Amino acid sequence: MSERNITTIHSTSRSTNSLWVTLLVFLLIQTLTTGLAQAADEYRTVSVADPYLELRTGPAVGYPIFHVIDRGEPVDIIKRRTDWFLVRGLDGKEGWVDRGQMERTLQTGGQEIEFAQANQQDFTDSRWELGLMTGDFGGANVISLYTGYSLNPNVSIEAWGSQILGNFSNGWMASVNVVHETWPDWRISPFFTLGAGIIHTEPKPTIIQGEDRTDEVAHAGIGLRVYATRRFILRAEFKSYVVFTSRDDNEEVEEWKVGFAFFF
Amino acid sequence: MESRFRLLFLVLPLFTLGLSGCAATKNLFGWGEEEAPPPAEIPEGQVIEPQVERRKIKEPKIDSEDFEIGAFAGIMSIEDFGSNLVYGVKLAYHVTEGFFVEGSVGRTEGGLTSFEVLSGGAPLLTDSERELTYYNLNVGYNILPGEGFIGEGRAYNTAFYVIAGLGSTSFAGDDRFTVNFGAGYRFLVTDSIALHIDFRDHLFDIDLLGQEKTAHNLEGTLGVSVFF
Numbered sequence: 001m002s003e004r005n006i007t008t009i010h011s012t013s014r015s016t017n018s019l020w021v022t023l024l025v026f027l028l029i030q031t032l033t034t035g036l037a038q039a040a041d042e043y044r045t046v047s048v049a050d051p052y053l054e055l056r057t058g059p060a061v062g063y064p065i066f067h068v069i070d071r072g073e074p075v076d077i078i079k080r081r082t083d084w085f086l087v088r089g090l091d092g093k094e095g096w097v098d099r100g101q102m103e104r105t106l107q108t109g110g111q112e113i114e115f116a117q118a119n120q121q122d123f124t125d126s127r128w129e130l131g132l133m134t135g136d137f138g139g140a141n142v143i144s145l146y147t148g149y150s151l152n153p154n155v156s157i158e159a160w161g162s163q164i165l166g167n168f169s170n171g172w173m174a175s176v177n178v179v180h181e182t183w184p185d186w187r188i189s190p191f192f193t194l195g196a197g198i199i200h201t202e203p204k205p206t207i208i209q210g211e212d213r214t215d216e217v218a219h220a221g222i223g224l225r226v227y228a229t230r231r232f233i234l235r236a237e238f239k240s241y242v243v244f245t246s247r248d249d250n251e252e253v254e255e256w257k258v259g260f261a262f263f264f
Numbered sequence: 265m266e267s268r269f270r271l272l273f274l275v276l277p278l279f280t281l282g283l284s285g286c287a288a289t290k291n292l293f294g295w296g297e298e299e300a301p302p303p304a305e306i307p308e309g310q311v312i313e314p315q316v317e318r319r320k321i322k323e324p325k326i327d328s329e330d331f332e333i334g335a336f337a338g339i340m341s342i343e344d345f346g347s348n349l350v351y352g353v354k355l356a357y358h359v360t361e362g363f364f365v366e367g368s369v370g371r372t373e374g375g376l377t378s379f380e381v382l383s384g385g386a387p388l389l390t391d392s393e394r395e396l397t398y399y400n401l402n403v404g405y406n407i408l409p410g411e412g413f414i415g416e417g418r419a420y421n422t423a424f425y426v427i428a429g430l431g432s433t434s435f436a437g438d439d440r441f442t443v444n445f446g447a448g449y450r451f452l453v454t455d456s457i458a459l460h461i462d463f464r465d466h467l468f469d470i471d472l473l474g475q476e477k478t479a480h481n482l483e484g485t486l487g488v489s490v491f492f
Binding site: 044057058059060061062063077078079080081082083084085086115132134141143163165170204229230232260262 | 325326327328329330357358359360361362365401403406409410411419421430431432438439440441455456491
């Protein structure tokens with residue numbers, strides 16, 4: 001298994017002269033060197049409390065168990081990926097252990113150990129949320145990115161940016177809204193929302209003669225937040241918009257969206 | 265990972281408060297070191313050791329590598345406009361051992377259509393309209409995780425994944441709603457560095473050549489990524 005630790009990095013040659021690619025490569029090297037610097041740090045050591053600790057060759061349930069470490073022996077925790085931990089035994093063998101087994105190891109002082117794991121309680125109590133949604137905005141496609149901040153478990157404020165891609169016009173919308181959840185501790189938590197913002201519309205010149213315009217919008221909506229797993233949320237919502245146009249009539253637009261989000 | 269996010273979003277308010285050095289701030293936000301209760305003194309002459317209740321400790325100080333950043337380059341064919349070099353960057357977050365979400369941006373350029381070449385007339389698009397830029401947001405699943413072997417003594421973790429998502433493509437003077445799907449193969453050279461082979465189909469509607477149609481734009485790329 002020690003072959004896994006070979007850190008020969010083959011340089012990749014790529015003939016792109018763009019500045020931002022160069023920047024990215026720089027960032028990659030930066031990340032790499034940080035990773036190597038971290039490798040020099042001391043690892044957290046725990047001792048096995050179960051009869052034995054099973055080491056797999058990869059971070060998923062399908063990988064074979066190739067080695068076991070007996071009760072009482074110390075292991076170094078090198079890194080974590082999703083719910084899997086890369087550990088190293090006294091003999092230098094490295095393998096992946098699932099979180100369930102790691103929770104049954106002990107610290108050097110003999111204390112039990114608990115690994116950070118988001119759960120449904122965090123879904124209710126978390127402060128920040130970042131999500132992506134897509135759907136239909138009055139017949140056009142819409143792609144939205146939002147971030148939310150909870151003032152308390154029931155009330156949060158959100159900021160949204162959306163790109164609207166339609167047959168006759170394209171545009172973008174920016175808005176802020178207040179969200180109220182009546183039962184924030186439910187796994188499927190309904191909410192309603194009120195907000196306001198601005199919408200910018202660019203009619204496609206090949207189809208419609210028209211000018212770009214920016215209008216104010218207000219909206220009301222209802223939706224559902226569903227706790228999926230770890231820090232992952234599924235979300236669906238309906239919003240009704242009123243666009244305050246400079247013409248005589250205001251425009252009403254209905255929007256349906258589905259998407260996912262993370263809380264932290 | 266949690267600590268990473270906390271750091272990101274709490275550094276600013278901390279500075280605003282101007283209390284970064286104050287012990288009260290630690291308790292206010294609740295991430296100060298847990299104070300160990302003083303050990304109970306064992307009275308002299310006691311024979312039986314008292315049962316000490318073990319204290320659970322939350323363990324945040326482990327390097328968590330759920331994010332993956334990478335760059336890729338390859339060939340992308342734009343329907344009717346020929347094939348050209350495509351390059352881009354991507355960022356992924358691994359939610360579970362199976363699922364991951366990914367965002368990527370890429371850029372390529374369209375060539376001349378057969379019509380433009382044969383007729384020899386005025387070009388359909390300006391040079392800047394021929395530039396294609398896309399972004400997309402995808403969900404992927406490691407459908408076949410496994411291992412690849414080189415010779416007798418080397419084993420590398422690999423995964424064949426399927427991926428699909430949507431985004432926007434800017435091409436021929438318009439932003440177009442784009443659906444993409446495909447599959448890829450991830451080869452982990454070390455536990456943190458991966459090589460990728462990716463094939464995608466990007467679908468968008470275009471009516472440039474007279475009638476509206478859904479264009480299939482195939483892309484094949486090679487990439488490298490780093491987990492952090």
